[in-house]
Amino acid sequence: MFFFELINTNAVRINQRLGKKMEKEKDRVPLITEIQRYCISDGPGIRTLIFLKGCSLDCPWCHNPECKSPEIDIYYHEDKCQKCGKCIEICPQRAISWLSSKKEAILRDREKCSKCLKCVESCPLKALEKVGQALAFDRIIDEALRDRAFYETSRGGITLSGGEPLFFPEYSLKLLKKFKAEMIHTAVETSGSYKWEILEEIAEYTDLFLYDIKCMDPTMHKRFIGVDNKLILNNLRKLSAVKANIRIRVPVIPRFNNNKENFELLVDYLQSLENPVLAVDLLPFHNSAEKKYIQLGLNYAYKGEPFMEKKEVEWIKDFLEKNNITTTIGGIIGPEEV
Amino acid sequence: MKDITYKDKQDELIKPLTERARKLKDSLWWKHTRGGEYVEKGVKAGIERSRYMTQSFKETDGEEWVIRRAKALANVLDNMTIFIKDHELLVGDHAEKPNLIPIYQESNYFLNIDILKSPYCPDEKEEFREITEWWKPHTIQTKAEEYIDKDEKALQNNNASMESPGYVTGYSSPTPAYESVFEDGLEGRIKRIEGKLKEAQDEFLHQNPWNGPEAMTLPKKMDEWKAMLIADKAVIRWAKRYARLARYMAEEEKDPKRKEELLMIADVCNHVPAKPCRGFRDAVQAQWFTYLLCQSLERYGSGMSCKMDTMWWPYYKRSVIDKSEQPMTREEAVELVVLHRLKVSEHGVVKSRLYREIHAGANDLFIITIGGVNPDGSNACTDLTNIILEAAATAMTTEPSLGLRWHKNIPELTVRYAFECIKRGLGFPSIKNDDTAIPSLVEGFGSGKLSVQDARRWALCLCMSPGPTGRHGGLRTRWACSSYTAKCLELSLSDGYDHSYTDSQLGPHTGDPTKFKTFDDLLQAYKIQYQHVHSAITRARDLSRYLEAKFYQSPFLSSLDDECVERGLDGIEWDEFCNPWFNVMDEVVVADSLAAVKKLVFEDKKYTMQQLVEALRANWDGYEEMRLDFWNAPKWGNDDDYVDEIAANLYRYNSLELQQNTNLFGAHPKPLPQHVAIYWTLGPRIGATPNGRRHGEVLDDGGNSPYIGCDKKGPTAVLNSCAKLDYSLQKGVLLNQKLDHNVMNSDKGFPLWYAYMKTWHKLGIDHVQFNVCDHEQLRDAQKHPEKYPDLIVRVAGYSARFVDLSVYAQDTIIARTEQELAG
Numbered sequence A: 001m002f003f004f005e006l007i008n009t010n011a012v013r014i015n016q017r018l019g020k021k022m023e024k025e026k027d028r029v030p031l032i033t034e035i036q037r038y039c040i041s042d043g044p045g046i047r048t049l050i051f052l053k054g055c056s057l058d059c060p061w062c063h064n065p066e067c068k069s070p071e072i073d074i075y076y077h078e079d080k081c082q083k084c085g086k087c088i089e090i091c092p093q094r095a096i097s098w099l100s101s102k103k104e105a106i107l108r109d110r111e112k113c114s115k116c117l118k119c120v121e122s123c124p125l126k127a128l129e130k131v132g133q134a135l136a137f138d139r140i141i142d143e144a145l146r147d148r149a150f151y152e153t154s155r156g157g158i159t160l161s162g163g164e165p166l167f168f169p170e171y172s173l174k175l176l177k178k179f180k181a182e183m184i185h186t187a188v189e190t191s192g193s194y195k196w197e198i199l200e201e202i203a204e205y206t207d208l209f210l211y212d213i214k215c216m217d218p219t220m221h222k223r224f225i226g227v228d229n230k231l232i233l234n235n236l237r238k239l240s241a242v243k244a245n246i247r248i249r250v251p252v253i254p255r256f257n258n259n260k261e262n263f264e265l266l267v268d269y270l271q272s273l274e275n276p277v278l279a280v281d282l283l284p285f286h287n288s289a290e291k292k293y294i295q296l297g298l299n300y301a302y303k304g305e306p307f308m309e310k311k312e313v314e315w316i317k318d319f320l321e322k323n324n325i326t327t328t329i330g331g332i333i334g335p336e337e338v
Numbered sequence B: 001m002k003d004i005t006y007k008d009k010q011d012e013l014i015k016p017l018t019e020r021a022r023k024l025k026d027s028l029w030w031k032h033t034r035g036g037e038y039v040e041k042g043v044k045a046g047i048e049r050s051r052y053m054t055q056s057f058k059e060t061d062g063e064e065w066v067i068r069r070a071k072a073l074a075n076v077l078d079n080m081t082i083f084i085k086d087h088e089l090l091v092g093d094h095a096e097k098p099n100l101i102p103i104y105q106e107s108n109y110f111l112n113i114d115i116l117k118s119p120y121c122p123d124e125k126e127e128f129r130e131i132t133e134w135w136k137p138h139t140i141q142t143k144a145e146e147y148i149d150k151d152e153k154a155l156q157n158n159n160a161s162m163e164s165p166g167y168v169t170g171y172s173s174p175t176p177a178y179e180s181v182f183e184d185g186l187e188g189r190i191k192r193i194e195g196k197l198k199e200a201q202d203e204f205l206h207q208n209p210w211n212g213p214e215a216m217t218l219p220k221k222m223d224e225w226k227a228m229l230i231a232d233k234a235v236i237r238w239a240k241r242y243a244r245l246a247r248y249m250a251e252e253e254k255d256p257k258r259k260e261e262l263l264m265i266a267d268v269c270n271h272v273p274a275k276p277c278r279g280f281r282d283a284v285q286a287q288w289f290t291y292l293l294c295q296s297l298e299r300y301g302s303g304m305s306c307k308m309d310t311m312w313w314p315y316y317k318r319s320v321i322d323k324s325e326q327p328m329t330r331e332e333a334v335e336l337v338v339l340h341r342l343k344v345s346e347h348g349v350v351k352s353r354l355y356r357e358i359h360a361g362a363n364d365l366f367i368i369t370i371g372g373v374n375p376d377g378s379n380a381c382t383d384l385t386n387i388i389l390e391a392a393a394t395a396m397t398t399e400p401s402l403g404l405r406w407h408k409n410i411p412e413l414t415v416r417y418a419f420e421c422i423k424r425g426l427g428f429p430s431i432k433n434d435d436t437a438i439p440s441l442v443e444g445f446g447s448g449k450l451s452v453q454d455a456r457r458w459a460l461c462l463c464m465s466p467g468p469t470g471r472h473g474g475l476r477t478r479w480a481c482s483s484y485t486a487k488c489l490e491l492s493l494s495d496g497y498d499h500s501y502t503d504s505q506l507g508p509h510t511g512d513p514t515k516f517k518t519f520d521d522l523l524q525a526y527k528i529q530y531q532h533v534h535s536a537i538t539r540a541r542d543l544s545r546y547l548e549a550k551f552y553q554s555p556f557l558s559s560l561d562d563e564c565v566e567r568g569l570d571g572i573e574w575d576e577f578c579n580p581w582f583n584v585m586d587e588v589v590v591a592d593s594l595a596a597v598k599k600l601v602f603e604d605k606k607y608t609m610q611q612l613v614e615a616l617r618a619n620w621d622g623y624e625e626m627r628l629d630f631w632n633a634p635k636w637g638n639d640d641d642y643v644d645e646i647a648a649n650l651y652r653y654n655s656l657e658l659q660q661n662t663n664l665f666g667a668h669p670k671p672l673p674q675h676v677a678i679y680w681t682l683g684p685r686i687g688a689t690p691n692g693r694r695h696g697e698v699l700d701d702g703g704n705s706p707y708i709g710c711d712k713k714g715p716t717a718v719l720n721s722c723a724k725l726d727y728s729l730q731k732g733v734l735l736n737q738k739l740d741h742n743v744m745n746s747d748k749g750f751p752l753w754y755a756y757m758k759t760w761h762k763l764g765i766d767h768v769q770f771n772v773c774d775h776e777q778l779r780d781a782q783k784h785p786e787k788y789p790d791l792i793v794r795v796a797g798y799s800a801r802f803v804d805l806s807v808y809a810q811d812t813i814i815a816r817t818e819q820e821l822a823g
């Protein structure tokens, strides 16, 4: 959606390789999927969200599937495709084929694809779109500072999101430092599933954490996401101890965490923290990402699952508020001081 | 801890309609048009205004035209059928029945013929045919055509590069001096005019020694004063007819409560507009009578130009706060303003097909101005300002529209009332920046003509253009006309030949575009085409005005203005604060087009001028890949300096070049970019454009609103782009913004919007109005995703581009929006 030029295709490739053996590399440079302005539900006021591409968790309901992999992705916009077959012809890896003999759509084999982007360039109708840009640091800063006048009147700022900002610790830190130097309010959306040392350093430059707690039961957590929640909960405890401002984000997912027990455990846990969190934002399940999964050629685990009505989660809000925990449904907090 | 949110207070702010208002609203005859037709069956033209006016004109052959106009008006007022509807408290109509609208047969014969052939012809078709015949040689249009040749007639009337001129449309938008009706009463005006007449007669008869050049200006003035007197006296008689009717109905009325109401109506109509207003009832009725006269019965005038909260305030204060005259509660005052809205909703105009299309969804343009500052610079928003907003949110009628003057100290409560209207999807108040409008007005009238104090009393003349108000200083009749810059660009890419619509050499020869070597060559060609159109449009305006001063005078309107009375001048001749503007349209399409050509042809050299001209001529057919490149070139509204700079230069240039023209009063018209609904009626008239738009597709929908589907970075980026224009060079610039229904209706909707508006004000942007997306729009977005890539919806914590959602997800959001609107 942005007209940013690619600064260094080489950097992209290096980055991709780095992405593959990611765990150790602290100074990875992220690809950016989008810098979205006028966001109002990811921290106070009017904000600009910077989406960093790449995450080490794999939540099946993820709303930004394009931000899961740290590598370049390709969207296929079937509605724009004229079925001309040019991309099939040009692909050096023979990764693209017709979906069926009816030629009603194309199919890209994600495994075979080497991300050379020849197909994207050759498509006359822009039905193939590159996802993820290697943006120069200054470009990101410039774009994010453009709405400064709105941050001032609305007490807004920037939010690092993704993906997972902590997946790119050095780079996120560099961004946050720069924004703090510019006197901009900073928020970081995170799953908290990283080494405490990283989080600790980030916390120094973060005015607000939007901290995901998906579920309290470690087995369920492991079963759905692939890792248990021990590290996440420990980190939160430490974060609370250093007096960070924290809002807890709970995606309410059917058959996963929308049960009383989970929220009872959550309350117990939150009440045991050294300093209270600011609030809990409940994010009821929505299937709005389905189309993105299809465009990326990914499987969507919640296909056909109806979105959750606001009223279906009201009981959770009531329950939390009874326990003196400020709660929103949807996370719009308006121009508030944090 | 839970703070009290604005949502909790909302029910207190806006109350449901009263039973009376509900009944009146349910029985209204809406005069809305859709697709060029009146929506409600049974709406048509009434014969009476034309009948009595023509009858009088036949009898006054040979008299001075202004006297004939006054006598004709008197004949209408003395003889037209009047009525009072059940439940009404505010009375008066412009036609003989609520489903009818009057005809302005004296303005142009095109319209008369159009009506005669349309389903809206009066029932007395034969009679109207005769009337049409009789007026043919006398209309302003007929007289104007004496002065122009065939080519000029085509240029001015084919609606390819400019809107039909005033001598065809009869369009005008006066700001009647309501204050002089409220303060002096017509009896007071008559006294003043009689004094002037007497003085002039004495001077004429007793000048000694005789001074010809000076004395011989007097007969014309004496005619004007005589006409004013005829008109004012007839208006008093007409109002008293309503009083008599109400008294008669009261005698017949069984219900004691209604009887009392009718007697009250009788009392009010007996008193105003003859005498100064006592309280709020008088003021509302006097305004309505005056409006009917100035903008309907005497002649057609669009808009409802007035500073309503300020103008009514002294009477509101007497009635509602001091309770010294016509005492009433605040609730009663709200109801009265609601009733006023309903009156406007039933008001209509017989228009040609073109205007029925342009004003789609409305029956005409009625814009009331509120808010702003007082002449001394202090805040002018009062509880009456809030009441006018509250009445709008209560009545939920599209007319009249409101224009709110937002200044740096605007009270939060007023902002909240405005927000209530906007979040309900009314689309108004449209908001103007007081702190940019005032200096621009002072500067616009030229050195020291309009003081800052007088400028601070400004109201919108029509939708967007500020002008002074009050007993004097306001130009009595202003008007605009529209020009289409996208056509100018199209002509510059075809050596002046209009391939797409008129198939004629519409503009001057500006050279073979395939030979343009630099971006500047293209600009030069555009500039010549632009000036060609804008000279013609100013010429057409001046010609109209010259003729209207001779054959379309408004003695009643003129009698209200102190300066017109002082100088024995008709409003149309009023030259002091001449306030000319033109609605210069499609500048965003032109800016986007210029940026695309500059980038792709002259910088990247990806395409040649030859290829571009071929592709445009082919309407991009067979050039889809190329079209997408042009469509994806930098676009206005994304805070992208490349295209924003081109746009800023274009707006500047268009203004300076327009101001090269001088109108007959020596003033230089300024541009006022805005579009009404012309942006879509214009689609078929403008060929393919280099912004990637195809022939037939709509133009940009505002004055600086990004082209449909091109604002990809949301509302903050739009404001940042808009802040790059120099508003001192513009009379006003219309900005449309879309906002999400769910956010506006959420707990934090108000504080977020308020913060956004504060930034808007700080950035010095001239105007903004909001479209809070409703389910109809969402449905349209489902069908035409290409028009709405920027439409962002919030779904409980997640935000998504609507068009990116699966159909199923879209349906659920639509269902939810519908449900919330219903609930």
Ligand code: SF4
Pocket: A090, A091, A092, A093, A094, A095, A096, A108, A112, A113, A114, A115, A116, A117, A118, A119, A120
């Ligand atoms: S990116 Fe390259 S390898 Fe992958 S599908 Fe496209 S052309 Fe083939």
Ligand code: SF4
Pocket: A080, A081, A082, A083, A084, A085, A086, A087, A088, A106, A122, A123, A124, A125, A126, A127, A128
């Ligand atoms: S090149 Fe583009 S339009 Fe042609 S088949 Fe591939 S995706 Fe579709």
